[in-house]
Amino acid sequence: MTEPADAAARRAVEPVICYPNETLPVPDLPLYRAARTGARKVSQIRVPPREAATFRVSAGQVFRISSIEGPQVGDLNLWNAHDLSERFYSGKSRALHGTHLTTGERLWSSFPYLRPMATILEDTLNWYGMDAYGGSVHDVIGTRCDPYTGNLLAGSQYHHCCHSNLTRALADELGVSVQEAEPHVHDVLNVFMCTGFTRDTGQYFMKASPVRPGDYIEFFAEIDLLGALSACPGGDCSAEHSSDMAMCHPLLVEVFAPRDGVLGNWQSPPVNGYDGSHGR
Numbered sequence: 001m002t003e004p005a006d007a008a009a010r011r012a013v014e015p016v017i018c019y020p021n022e023t024l025p026v027p028d029l030p031l032y033r034a035a036r037t038g039a040r041k042v043s044q045i046r047v048p049p050r051e052a053a054t055f056r057v058s059a060g061q062v063f064r065i066s067s068i069e070g071p072q073v074g075d076l077n078l079w080n081a082h083d084l085s086e087r088f089y090s091g092k093s094r095a096l097h098g099t100h101l102t103t104g105e106r107l108w109s110s111f112p113y114l115r116p117m118a119t120i121l122e123d124t125l126n127w128y129g130m131d132a133y134g135g136s137v138h139d140v141i142g143t144r145c146d147p148y149t150g151n152l153l154a155g156s157q158y159h160h161c162c163h164s165n166l167t168r169a170l171a172d173e174l175g176v177s178v179q180e181a182e183p184h185v186h187d188v189l190n191v192f193m194c195t196g197f198t199r200d201t202g203q204y205f206m207k208a209s210p211v212r213p214g215d216y217i218e219f220f221a222e223i224d225l226l227g228a229l230s231a232c233p234g235g236d237c238s239a240e241h242s243s244d245m246a247m248c249h250p251l252l253v254e255v256f257a258p259r260d261g262v263l264g265n266w267q268s269p270p271v272n273g274y275d276g277s278h279g280r
Contacts, residue, residue: 035258049248052165052230070249071236075162134196208238
C-alpha cells in the first residue's frame, strides 16, 4: 500500500495505557515482610537441570526461587492447590503490570477468578531495570519453550523443554498420565530470564540472564498454591534454547512459614466480584 500523506501524524498519536492500575488493590508489603522476618523453612526442593519439580505453599507462606550453582532461568506455573482450573494468567498479569514483573507486583489468576495468587516480595535483580535493547528480567511475554514449536521450526522431537518438563512434573504430582496433565500446563513467569522485543521487527528476544548464584525472587502466597518450576534447557538463555548443548544448573525452591499470629486478621483475597451473567 502507498503510505498516506498523513502517515507521520498517525504515527505521532500518543499512546493510552489500556489498563490504568492506580485502582488495583495494594498489597500490604510491610505486613508481608513482617511475616517473612523470623519465618521458618518448612520445605525445599532442588530442581535438576533440564527438569521440573512441583511444590506446595499454603496461603500466607513465602516461597523463594534461588540461583545456587550458576546462571539459570526457570519457567514457573502456579495453580490453586484445590482447583486446577484457577491458574496463573500471565497475559492479564502483563496487561495490569507490564511485560516484566518485580517487587510489589502480583501474579493474577485466570477467569472467572481473577485475583492475586502471589505477590512478589523481594527481587535481587530489580536493579536491572530496562536495558538499552528494551530487555528486562522476569517476563510474562514468553510462553515457555515447547516441543511443538521445536518441531514446527526445526523438525525436532525434544522432550526436555519447559512445557514437557512441567507436564511430566505435574503428571507425577497428580498421579495421572502426561496426556491428562498437559492441558493444565500454561503460560509462565520466566523467572530470571532477560527478554524483550526488538525495536525494528517486534520479535521476542532473549539474552544472557544477569542472574548469579545467591540471587533470588520471593513470593508471598495469597492463596493455597501448587507450583511447578522448570530449569530451562537454555541455561542462562545466552544462545541456546531447548537444547542439550547449553550449560544448565539447578534451581532451589524454599518455602517459609511465618510465626503464629504475625499476619493478624489477614485473609486470602476473594474471587473476582463480577456476577458472571455476561448480559444474560
